[in-house]
Amino acid sequence: MLKVFCAPARYTQGPDATLHLGPEIQNLGLEGPALIVAGRSAIRLLTPTWQSTFAQTNTQYEMFPFAGECTAAEVQRGREAAHQIQAKIIIGAGGGKVLDAARAIAADLNLPIVNCPTIASSDAPCSALSVIYNEAGTVETYRIYRRNPDLVLVDTSVIAQSPARLLVAGMGDALATWFEAKVCVAGGVKNMRGGASTQSALALAELCYKTLLADGVAATVALQTQTPNAALERLVEANTLLSGLGFESSGLAAAHAVHNGLTTAHGTHAYMHGEKVAFGLLTQLMLESQPQATINEVIAFAKSVGLPTTFAEIGIPNPSPETLQTIATRATLPGETIHNEPMPVTPVMVVEAMRAADAAGQSL
Secondary structure (H helix, E strand, O other), X not given: OXXXXXXXXXXXXXXXXXXXXXXXXXXXXXXXXXXXXXXXHHHHHHHHHHHHHHHHHXXXXXXXXXXXXXXXXXXXXXXXXXXXXXXXXXXXXEOHHHHHHHHHHHHHHOOOEEEEEOOOOOOOOOOOEEEEEOOOOXXXXXXXXXOOOOEEEEEHHHHOOOOHHHHHHHHHHHHHHHHHHHHHHHOOOOOOOOOEOOHHHHHHHHHHHHHHHHHHHHHHHHHHOOOOOHHHHHHHHHHHHHHHHHHHHHOOOHHHHHHHHHOOOHHHHHOOHHHHHHHHHHHHHHHOOOOHHHHHHHHHHHHHHOOOOOOHHHOOOOOOHHHHHHHHHHHOOOOOHHHHOOOOOOHHHHHHHHHHHHHHHHHO
């Protein structure tokens, strides 16, 4: 099996990076008209900056306000908006679901895609895939595209204004990267691009985990106090770039499959992707019978930054056997990433592992 490493064509990060968006796009040989698929916060925070940066390059653009959920219907609505302005580039600005929708629109129209995350809540910005939800908020499918974004531009001045919970949720997503990558590499599993992992991808996944442990608390404090610092810059890079490259070029395992299962429980809908992935990671560690020292380290980190470690902390206190069975059945559907684990995994095993994770989270 060939080794495949994938990444965006360019990654740009720093304070006030949005001021350079127009020139960055121009330097890549891209041009407008641009359709900006944007969340409400992005529109509120960045509209004046977009006017300034695109004026520098005489780039025409229109905004497409994102409705809130990355569904097939929302992607269709975006395609129609792009057709109306004869867009030559799609720009996503906002959180993970906004960027997922923007990537889907661009892929359907075979247009370049630029991702501008305004929060560091997931590792989605650098990837060549989208998670599509149904109208009820349950994961419906993954869509994988031919290429990664042409540009990922991360404005840490904007991220510094976001709620700390969003950054912490991104840490939950990133926390699983190293553990899932190791499973996939050890098992010779195909990554998200259909190839084997490279040494560089695994090294980036490990660096991601080490950065979380080193800078997670300080970065959280920086956001809580609105005082950006070097720890926040490193942490944003870990959540966005290191985790993104690590998961896509190495692979996913039980943590993300359990997340997908958790979306079937209505009580979890108020919780973010990374928060559910964090609990999914604890479940994975239990499935794998990882050493207690490893479990303790992960739980201690999670508690230090405010990630959930129990059923109650993801909105399902005292879940019924039926609820757990539904979660576990969804997590173990054919084709799910939980089957990248080194042993056959059944719904019964997932229920037992989730109960063990909840117990550990309560006791440690």
